[in-house]
Amino acid sequence: MPRTADLRRLQSTVDRDRAVIADATRTATLPDGSTIRLARFGSGPTVVCAPMIAELNFVYLPHVRALSEEFEFVLYEPRISRTTRVGAADRARELLAVVDAVGARAHVLSWSDAGSVAYLAGLRRPEALRSVVFLGLADRYTFPPPLGWLTRALDRWPVQRLFPTVLLRLLLSHFLGGDRLTPRWVFRETGKIPRLADLFKHSVLPCMTDHRPTPGRFTIPSVLIGGDRDTLVTTDQMRRMAALAGEGCDFVLVPGGEHILGYAAPDPVNTALREFYARLGDPHP
Template identity: 35%
Template structure:
């Protein structure tokens, strides 16, 4: 699963297909696992974005097991951090794992926080990648997202418009908005997913403290999440903040060498 294509967006599609093909179904759950040893759960946002973790998977050292799963999402009812934390607990139970190291990119960090709040004894360490203490969007988008979360606006919002909003927030130099847009649009009912599965995570306060080792890594050029809010998350959780020079919001994918080195060094120390 190497990102060797000229376009990182095109490479992401290829790697995602490889991940999908490598997943196995066990008792109704789609899982990808590599290695043996201490378990690291790579928490996905959407199944279509699992490729961001591919560099971490490729670099898994001896003595470790990495697990990626296809998450449940909903286009009809709220499926936010509480529901996704329950899902994660079920994944650990399914694997027969009492406690694991958790890695969450972007709004999957909300799952890390909620899971830690509810089952702190099941968390060996936690890694947040591109996750803030609070998402603070540009004023116009902030007003739109607040209205969207509290109303039935999703019913009249074209999926193409919702996909553009997501692509504008997440895009950057390495993953341009115009290239991301078709990938996000292909997810299907984006307007409904935004309402019921994405915004609940974006509006979740990531400020859960705890005794487990915590790492927060943020990209220097992230247009979606401000550096000060990622550093604030590190302080709120008693963790360590690491700046990834030149990194954007897709930092595990677009700055793979730096992020992989930092994350695995932290996990080795935490173990």
């Protein structure tokens, strides 16, 4: 079991990273005239980080800290809803609009089911993206009971008010937690998110249910990096996803890596990122 001191250090690091993002966040105008909140770090070739919810953008900070002397990282707050479905297609349009707004053909770094957004954006406009990195993405999201029952019910019917929020928090804690970012810590963090069930139904779950990759369509250079101790996504699911992303997609398995991979195993992930970008010729000399 992790010691209380370890959990306090983890919380301190997460709080610090969230504060760093908040301090750097500014309002930016997208090509259609709408605005979005985004933060930029570093300099060099652009890496746009695909978000799930703003509260989870801290997962990218281990990579920003390690690589920002070589790359410019862009993090943004996605436009989500607790009342209307925001699907992967909506998010892919937003991701591509952010890429256009920062003014560069960009790399995309995606974590978890935000990878479904990056995948779809790459299908729609491959010329806009230099590469895509998938961290812990499945080929299909299928879950054992009781999570499978809950997700199917939430996806099909307006039943989120019938499920105690504590049940959803317990399930998320089990599947997102690990030895470093423990279920206890995840449970506490999910308790800070207002109307969690509504948010999950309308703005998180669609990225899982909309994810239907098919072989032979994705042409962008990519790499899928996953942990062998990921509770949400199995190694087989990640290997199949890498195969579906085509011959240009490498697969890197990180020993000891949990689902929140950048925090569980930052050094091997950052090494894999550097090696991948170097093969593409970035950063430029």
